[in-house]
Amino acid sequence: xxxxxxxxxxxxxxxxxxxxxxxxxxxxxxxxxxxxxxxxxxxxxxxxxxxxxxxxxxxxxxxxxxxxxxxxxxxxxxxxxxxxxxxxxxxxxxxxxxxxxxxxxxxxxxxxxxxxxxxxxxxxxxxxxxxxxxxxxxxxxxxxxxxxxxxxxxxxxxxxxxxxxxxxxxxxxxxxxxxxx
Numbered sequence: 001x002x003x004x005x006x007x008x009x010x011x012x013x014x015x016x017x018x019x020x021x022x023x024x025x026x027x028x029x030x031x032x033x034x035x036x037x038x039x040x041x042x043x044x045x046x047x048x049x050x051x052x053x054x055x056x057x058x059x060x061x062x063x064x065x066x067x068x069x070x071x072x073x074x075x076x077x078x079x080x081x082x083x084x085x086x087x088x089x090x091x092x093x094x095x096x097x098x099x100x101x102x103x104x105x106x107x108x109x110x111x112x113x114x115x116x117x118x119x120x121x122x123x124x125x126x127x128x129x130x131x132x133x134x135x136x137x138x139x140x141x142x143x144x145x146x147x148x149x150x151x152x153x154x155x156x157x158x159x160x161x162x163x164x165x166x167x168x169x170x171x172x173x174x175x176x177x178x179x180x181x
Contacts, residue, residue, distance in 0.1 A: 003087035005109045006094045006177060009102065009149075010117035012142050013127035015162040015169065016096050019117060020048065022170035023094070023177050032092045032177055038066070038078040048096070052076075068108070070101035073142075094177060099149045106152060113156045115176055116149075120163040 008016050024034055037049040040057050052060070057076045061069060066078035079095055086093045087109075097105060105112055119127070125143055128134065134142070151157055158176050162169040 002090040004092040004179070005083075005087060005112045006092065006115060007097045007102070007105055007109075007112045008094060008115045008117060009097050009099045010162075011119070011124055013124035013131075014117040014119045015127065015166065016117050017048070018166055019160070019162060019170055019173045020094065020096060022166055023174050026170070026174045027177055030092070030178070031090065032094065033086045035079050035083055035086075035093055035095045037096060038076075038080065040076045068095070068097070068101065068105060070098050070104075072098050072100065092177060092179070102149050102151075106155065110152075113158070113176070114151065115158045115160060115173065117160050117162050117169075117173075119161065123163045 008020065010016055020034055023032075034048055038052050038057060038060065039049045040052055040054050042051050054076065057078065060066060060078065061076075065081055067081045067083040069076065069078040071077070077098065079097075083093055083095070099116075102114065121143065128142060129136070160169050160172050160176075
């Protein structure tokens, strides 16, 4: 693998999609690819994904068209096999992933750089409520769930607090993507 894989994860509402959108406009022209996800639901604001039906997703999975795939909150997520081509060509590839899937990502891509996006609990609650994708009970269940993760020794981890102004967290994330930190 000649390129760099940056795996972005964090709780729902931490602002991962907003950070990715911010970074996209600040690294234009650089050899950076923001991998779109295939998800079995319609797209939201700033989300870089392709909506698939469950049947379409399962057919692509059966054909081996995903480099990474996982399930979360009754949805299926996948990253296409083009990921491997981008890495082989020396690109920096940014993936919006899942904490629960991290172990499998590190098995396949051991040199992955992990970015954990965080936000204060009241910020998470407000953002999840504003999305209006879930009931109040579902939002409460998301907030109550703590998805622990552990990293093997030597795995690069950067934590970014996205509780405040997007520009502040965004510039910190751009530095990671550019390899400055």
